[in-house]
Amino acid sequence: MKITDVKCFPIFAGSKNYLFVKVETDAGVYGMGEFGISWREKAGIGAIEHLKPHLIGADPLNIEYLWQLMLRGDFFPGGRINTAAISAVDIALWDIKGKALKQPVHMLLGGRLRDRVPCYTGIGGATPEETAQKGLDLVAEGWKFLRLSIPDRDGILDGSAAVRDAVAHFAAVREAVGAEIEICTDVHTRLDPPDTIRLGRQLEPYDPFFIEDPLRCENPQSYRLVRQHVACPLAIGEHFATKWEFRQLIEEELLDYARLDLCIVGGLTEARKIAGWCETHYIKIAPHNPLGPVSAAACVQLDLATDNFGVQEMWHGRTDFLADLFPVQVPYEAGHLLPTDMPGLGVEFNEAAVSNYPYEPASGPRLHRSDGSLTNW
Ligand SMILES: [Mg+2]
DSSP states (O other), X not given: OOEEEEEEEEEEETTEEEEEEEEEETTSOEEEEEEOOTTOXXXXXXXXXXXXXXXXXXXXXXXXXXXXXXXXXTSSOOHHHHHHHHHXXXXXXXXXXHHHHTSBHHHHTTOOOOSOEEEEEEOOOSSHHHHHHHHXXXXXXXXXXXXXXXXXXXXXXXXXXXXXXXXXXXXXXXXXXXXTSEEEEEOTTOOOHHHHHHHHHHHGGGOOSXXXXXXXXXXXXXXXXXXHHOOSOEEEOTTOOHHHHHHHHHHTTOOSEEOOOTTTTTHHHHXXXXXXXXXXXXXXXXXXXXXXXXXXXXXXXXXHXXXXXXXXXXXXXXXXXXXXXXXXXXXXXXXXXXXOOOXXXXXXXXXXXXXXXXXXXXXXXXXXXXXSOEEOO
């Protein structure tokens, strides 16, 4: 079998673009991948165009060799955009391998360890009472995990006020849903170490499942300070590209849940290695999934085959998203994603529907401090 083409499909849906990648073969089998760095889709297309000559004519089943070639083949490290491009191709290659061998990808990764994948989705309201009601509604639908965020005030986010608001919302949700529901707080890199420490200490009495990505990714040793002062579990890593960016946090045991983004970190090939490394330190994986149906399917394949799995993000909270483009997606039931026996990833792509979603130039949301300066969204 040989790779004959690598095609990019940037599509706009809802509030942002998604970049899907299709790898075609001379055997008529195709694989789907997804690029993970939102608002940089054109850079992703460019990176994939650079990878394409390495891939055309190669055996798609020889995944590890192609992964190494895409990472190291042109000498200069290509950074996060390149690893997101590699991720898209890698996931498509696993899809092809599964289809070629007539096995779901999780069976190729070692087999099925669980019969369902518990997920969380995000809730938020204008007031703590509104957030609590949304939590109750999701619990009634069957969700066992909920995730809150650090609230802004109409686009303004100051650290101290954000910590107070986040604790008020969390306390209201805990009071409403009781002790049995797991609740996470996603900081989305909006705080610095001192405010993260204040947040962690104030949330502790309400038993958070984890605090997610409090800091940006540039200086991982800042987590040493946070770790010394915060007893709540930490989930970190949705920005990270490759095993090397996880290295320090894993080896120093500065995280409890690895927020692998399969569409940034280097695909299933790299995520599998990081998950194994986490296992040696009793760290679980909690894959990041703010993307489309291919990302969701890849996450579920890894979750099914990984013993040290914690919980899966399901940002859309549904699987009928882009249903005309992906008429077959991962089955969903009551806050859980379910395995299928379909070969490959378990998605089907309808290329004819791409024209329903023309690409639109788009930028990410922004937040400011009350003095007018920019802060992290
Ligand atoms: Mg997050």
